[in-house]
Amino acid sequence: MEGLTAAHSRIAEIQNRILTFASASSTSTSAATSSAWSSAAAAAGLTGTSATAATAAPGSSDLESQVVAAASKYLGVPYAWGGTDPSVGLDCSGLVQRVFADLGIDLPRTSSQQATAGTPVASLDEARPGDLVLFDNSSSRPGIDHVGIYVGDGKMIAAPQAGEKVKIQDVGDPALIRRVLPPTAAAASALPATGTGAGPAGVPYADLFTAAGARHGVDPALLAAVAKVESGFDSSAVSSAGATGLMQFMPATARGLGVDPSDPASSIDGAARYLRQLTDRFGSTDLALAAYNAGPGAVARAGGIPPYAETQSYVRKVTSAAEAYS
Template identity: 55%
Template sequence: MSVSDVTARIAQIQAQLVQLGDTGGATTTASTGTGTTSASEFASALDSSLAAVGGSTDSSFDGAGATAAAGGASTGGSAVVAEARKYLGLPYVWGGESITKGVDCSGLVQSVYKTLGYDLPRLSADQARSGRKVESMAQAQPGDLIAWNNSSRNSGADHIAIYIGDGKMIEAPRTGLKVRIVDVPSTPDYIRRVLPDSGVASASRVSGAAPARVAAGTPYANLFSSAAAKYDLPATLLSAVAKQESGYNPRAVSPAGAQGLMQLMPGTAKGLGVTNSFDPAQAVDGAARMLRDLTRRFGSTELALAAYNAGPGAVLKYNGVPPYPETQRYVRNVMSMMKAAS
């Protein structure tokens, strides 16, 4: 029997055990003679046992083809699935986002992705607009988000889950039930991919990727290169944003109150931990972290730039670059400067 066959069978057993756990806390007796073990504990033990002999319970689920990074850590869809499985057996808690106390459907999604460095919105309706659209379940990959609009009272998705492959998903279903693996019950209304596609080294390079170094003589070139290496961004992106925002002027202040080289609003700067937006080093570091997070959230450099200019809410509202002339011009200008530097 192949490793993929073994892992598929383990996934089936895990789902059955979780279902047992959902129907009254049934336990299974371990052969070690140490007493009873909960369904989620036994499922976790299966994961550990297979890993100990060189396998991975998620290897058959990584549709993106990512297998291991330095040190053997899993990446891509397999990492999302592995993280989501840690929540199996937890109770559904409305508004919950705790790996120890319980989660609701969007709390599960947000918590899993946050652990992997992706900043998703809290509400299922907003999560179902994050990343990129996947056209059908035939194209869905492990780690994709699948969501449904089950109520005419709501605008957008009101239930969301994480696809794990083989027609199955992990969800926090409803009050009285626990986080579980189930078959995808129907065609989702939304299928979204937050992760970079196969062959893309990092989400920050989904589109518009540029050389890591800026041209000699560029103002603050060392700061851009350092932040680019730290946050896995093209240095030319940071340089182009600085040129577009302030003309490389670290003392610039906009009519709206944006400050410094990267034109951070005071509230934004505070949230990024930037105590002085007029300090070029702090400004570049804060802006780079913000652009990294926006690129991971929306899946492309263009959408990250649109969110940097107009705010994430505008990108979510229009499901793309907002139809604001200023924002569209901003995105075109920055992308053109990056292209010219390549």
């Protein structure tokens, strides 16, 4: 443990020198920073994934870069369930809470509580360094149970599980993304444009979402969120189950609604009509989304959102994206 503490102290010392140099010279590059960090880690005796510090993506704000640097200090710390002390070990949410506390930002203790902090981010494509990426990894007990800190380029810093150490790893497919940093000029410029009540401006097919929403009494932002989660706004998408088009209609459902799934206008109008029908039947947006994903019969049998991990995650993702587009 003394060796690990000394290593982190050495890396922290060089980190401060790098940050000072970066603030004094706009010509510093992320490659040079990464090289310096790697050299420091090697000199400290750390190797492998835990020895390589993350560097924030080009264009990151100062505060975003500070989060990445603060998280990098804990690379190599052992995982410990319930851990909040890096000299002993950290669990995933303990790491997140500690990193932001180092920057004077208070976050709740557990990953499920952290999932309610800040504001939603619609997708990983729109994530910024410093955002929280949250996961539902349990099929038996649906709910957020893991969290990491996004560092850019599809990577995060996280405390994975027992027997591992804090490390940089691929993000994969998070259930939620939350932005807890205050807005900055750099971060604000990367956010999708939003409308002022007229519709989800700044997304593909925004005018079609607005028109269909107005016709059928469905929030255009919700329609855009369904398209984002279902197909990534790809009108030619085909799923392994045979769902097609922008809004991913199964053939039987499309026929019943008189929808041409390959035509974005028809697909969006059909989805708005279908969501209106489902909302009227089940009485809530969440249940309508669950029925859109798992089928009305599954919702009726369950008497609520079915206990399927995929459906639980789907409802959260669409709801979060809709909030971001509103």
